[in-house]
Ligand SMILES: Nc1ncnc2c1ncn2[C@@H]1O[C@H](COP(=O)(O)OP(=O)(O)OP(=O)(O)O)[C@@H](O)[C@H]1O
Ligand SMILES: Nc1ncnc2c1ncn2[C@@H]1O[C@H](COP(=O)(O)OP(=O)(O)OP(=O)(O)O)[C@@H](O)[C@H]1O
Ligand SMILES: [Mg+2]
């Protein structure tokens with residue numbers, strides 16, 4: 001499974017539809033203060049199910065919708081899509097866990113070798129995860145254009161290390177947070193990796 | 195009144211006696227990570243009466259004494275001296291407040307013009323403020339080599355804006371602290387300037 | 389006392405948010421404001437004690453709200469500003485307070501870490517303005533800020549764990565602030 | 574479960590504090606350790622309930638202590654480390670956790686702000702190591718970190734308040750990360 005694209009539209013300062021392709025190992029994002037770099041991190045946390053507007057630096061959740069600028073009116077919708085490549089990976093006989101997700105009932109030992117398996121339990125080469133929010137407060141989650149609940153998104157990424165508050169996202173100014181927290185709080189990060 | 199010198203000896207990573215002269219308007223301090231730059235800020239806060247070891251990044255106050263290194267033994271004493279120039283400034287007749295501090299009883303109006311006045315209420319061209327701490331916990335404050343109490347140091351700098359937790363010292367990583375605090379806490383900084 | 393706080397608040401507000409105030413100097417434009425917030429009082433209602441927003445402002449009790457509007461952007465609450473914008477707003481307010489009651493020195497420890505070069509240049513020029521009346525001690529890794537200093541002290545740990553001071557000229561400092569071996573002789 | 578946590582703890586500890594662990598890679602030497610802390614229990618004594626330090630370690634309850642010893646220095650508690658040393662220690666621990674359970678991407682937002690160039694170089698080389706198996710998205714103002722990226726996206730606000738994405742080459746970025754006008758065509 002690989003992260004392949006991020007598409008934002010009407011999210012924070014990204015009024016127009018903007019797409020980022022991640023086809024290289026290390027992607028750098030640069031630009032002057034206040035131009036919108038950290039808003040990209042907020043977009044990724046948001047689409048992965050972040051529910052606290054405070055941790056997205058706003059007061060309420062509709063603060064993520066483009067609020068207008070000197071020359072533009074506010075928009076009515078924010079939408080972010082995260083696209084993952086989800087190729088078929090070789091199936092080894094010893095791994096029984098995933099077969100449950102791809103839906104093949106185990107009749108007898110023979111079907112093992114031929115079952116196709118993908119990291120994300122969806123039978124598609126590409127998986128689009130989308131979140132939308134309208135100014136009236138209506139909010140949708142979608143997987144490959146089908147509406148789902150937040151719980152489905154969480155289940156989709158179970159055990160992959162991908163998530164809104166996973167250790168794989170280090171926000172600006174928060175790198176020390178893990179060191180400064182008390183010894184009990186540090187456990188939670190370790191437990192996430194368990 | 196001008197800040198003129200800072201002398202450290204046995205304070206944190208400054209094992210040997212080290213002196214900084216401030217004879218220019220802007221003094222820059224540079225060096226690689228962990229070399230001791232922020233320890234200089236801690237030294238200034240400490241000599242001005244800082245009493246919380248936590249705000250000096252230690253567990254107890256004796257953590258400010260040089261604790262040894264790969265090639266040196268721990269020391270038994272930390273000492274920091276801050277030297278101020280305290281020249282005579284012109285005395286105008288309308289300013290009656292300071293006469294009280296320089297100790298001249300006002301007999302009649304005539305003595306106004308001839309009373310010498312200095313910003314710090316000590317009759318000396320230079321004022322040395324020193325703090326010492328021994329490993330057994332004994333601690334001294336000194337002004338021009340005379341032992342005083344912490345209260346005397348506080349009174350010396352009354353109304354000058356100089357102090358351990360004044361708005362004139364912005365510690366590393368704490369520049370945003372004033373913005374992130376709640377509206378009530380912000381009052382304290384404003385009140386300090388009142 | 390009430391009058392005294394009122395006077396100081398006005399003075400700081402002018403130095404911070406005025407036409408030639410610190411905010412506009414550091415952002416190269418825009419608009420800012422500091423306001424005293426209306427008090428929240430606890431009132432006895434039939435459901436028990438509730439917090440109610442009044443429209444009363446008390447100089448000795450009210451909290452302080454900061455509004456910052458970088459050039460070309462809608463006014464935002466402090467939380468929505470970027471990392472660099474927050475740093476600049478905080479520096480503008482602290483220097484406005486410093487201006488209303490100057491002290492003989494000011495220490496800034498790596499305050500420029502989150503700033504891009506355009507903002508570092510404005511920060512340095514503001515520091516230079518102030519330095520005509522007080523001493524500024526500026527700790528930095530940024531080459532541009534080093535150039536703004538009149539005198540540079542380098543701190544090294546040639547002997548591991550022991551800090552030593554060396555006087556350096558600007559050209560003896562490498563791009564990150566570590567001292568070139570030639571200066572250590 | 575207890576065994577599972579125990580296993581993961583050992584793995585992270587090895588990736589963080591081992592001979593070829595992240596701490597030694599980022600600091601270029603030194604020693605680190607993560608320990609499970611003995612439990613503190615509340616015990617009934619004749620003066621009422623008191624907290625007592627036991628010597629019992631419980632995999633599911635104990636807090637985690639971090640010890641970091643930069644090369645040539647005495648072992649310190651985390652608080653006494655410098656700003657840059659804290660950042661490096663935190664990055665080493667987070668990447669050790671990432672290594673024990675890799676995910677397909679990792680985002681680092683201006684993590685290098687407090688680091689000097691020698692440490693930025695080590696940070697970049699560690700990120701490059703990891704990037705062979707996961708995507709790394711690195712937001713930075715530091716020229717050296719930009720050079721370590723395979724692809725650069727510039728974000729501009731030519732139209733005030735509206736972010737636009739431009740693809741840039743390394744030589745089109747000014748020293749602070751703002752984009753040269755030639756790239757905006
Ligand atoms: N809903 C919104 N509509 C329009 N603009 C918004 C919205 N929410 C936030 N912004 C703007 O986005 C900007 C912040 O962007 P961001 O935090 O991404 O900057 P940055 O590039 O990370 O800067 P820095 O280098 O200082 O960290 C703010 O100036 C804010 O005004
Ligand atoms: N009592 C002590 N004795 C010896 N060394 C000490 C003592 N207290 C702190 N130190 C050392 O001082 C170092 C920290 O120095 P300081 O915080 O001044 O670094 P810095 O130059 O500000 O670095 P950075 O650029 O990362 O902020 C630590 O490595 C710590 O080990
Ligand atoms: Mg940012």
Ligand SMILES: [Mg+2]
Pocket residue numbers: 231232366655656657
């Ligand atoms: Mg420091």
